[in-house]
Amino acid sequence: xxxxxxxxxxxxxxxxxxxxxxxxxxxxxxxxxxxxxxxxxxxxxxxxxxxxxxxxxxxxxxxxxxxxxxxxxxxxxxxxxxxxxxxxxxxxxxxxxxxxxxxxxxxxxxxxxxxxxxxxxxxxxxxxxxxxxxxxxxxxxxxxxxxxxxxxxxxxxxxxxxxxxxxxxxxxxxxxxxxxxxxxxxxxxxxxxxxxxxxxxxxxxxxxxxxxxxxxxxxxxxxxxxxxxxxxxxxxxxxxxxxxxxxxxxxxxxxxxxxxxxxxxxxxxxxxxxxxxxxxxxxxxxxxx
Numbered sequence: 001x002x003x004x005x006x007x008x009x010x011x012x013x014x015x016x017x018x019x020x021x022x023x024x025x026x027x028x029x030x031x032x033x034x035x036x037x038x039x040x041x042x043x044x045x046x047x048x049x050x051x052x053x054x055x056x057x058x059x060x061x062x063x064x065x066x067x068x069x070x071x072x073x074x075x076x077x078x079x080x081x082x083x084x085x086x087x088x089x090x091x092x093x094x095x096x097x098x099x100x101x102x103x104x105x106x107x108x109x110x111x112x113x114x115x116x117x118x119x120x121x122x123x124x125x126x127x128x129x130x131x132x133x134x135x136x137x138x139x140x141x142x143x144x145x146x147x148x149x150x151x152x153x154x155x156x157x158x159x160x161x162x163x164x165x166x167x168x169x170x171x172x173x174x175x176x177x178x179x180x181x182x183x184x185x186x187x188x189x190x191x192x193x194x195x196x197x198x199x200x201x202x203x204x205x206x207x208x209x210x211x212x213x214x215x216x217x218x219x220x221x222x223x224x225x226x227x228x229x230x231x232x233x234x235x236x237x238x239x240x241x242x243x244x245x246x247x248x249x250x251x252x253x254x255x256x257x258x259x260x261x262x263x264x265x266x267x268x269x270x271x272x273x274x275x276x277x278x279x280x281x282x283x284x285x286x287x288x289x
Contacts, residue, residue: 011037016049016074020061023070041073050077055111056104062146075145079118088119092185092224094166096131096192098157105231109191110152112229114140116189123177124185131192132158135166137173160194163226164207168214175218185224193232208245 007030014022026034040046050058053074061071082088095113097106113128117140120127129135138155142148170185177183208223215223229249 012046016052048073048077050074055115056107059111059149072145089121090186091116091120092188094129094131094190097153101193105193108231110149112191113152114148129166130156131161132156133162135161137169167211187225187227190228
């Protein structure tokens, strides 16, 4: 690039962040060859990097027509890579798209909601639950990533949600489809900027007991875990460490989302912390007293 030799750039070797940052330059200085490369990516004859990009960073590029094409292809690459890992099966998202979510929290909620919907398996694939007093299992409509994100942004929303009704919707689908325990939703991700106790209409313990009873009455022994993801910076601890069926997360990243499923049945904040510090980079740390 610095030598202005645009015609020799190996686009299939351009890193994901560099592709995001320089795609306009590629289109300006080497339009024909760059478009040929994008066509090859669409047809499966070339690859485009996406590994270092977070979901909300990709959808942030959709508004520009030229940049949007690259974003669509990078999203597809990210989804394909995560599908191969098979770690986000049988999950659902409850997406808060209320007015308070403006800014990065909204972008993250929409992006992660669409991502989870695309990685889940039938009959949950392509669906999410609305954040409202009467939550509905909603099919995400749209043929493109841009259309899907716009659909999610415009979904029904409320000031809080009824978790018991959300689980009722899940149970209705499972019973109607005669799903086995293995096909049942394992985790429900709640993407919001609210504290857990503010987001629920009722005390969680009351809801959880009723949810357990309903599931067992229909032959399902395991109730899906709720992973409550607070997308605002917060030092609050709205759920006690021993809260049944709940895991808490603050902040956002694709790797953190995947980490939940690689770690198995995480049901409390202590296990979230233990999983977060279980990586290779932490094993050589020594604590001096």
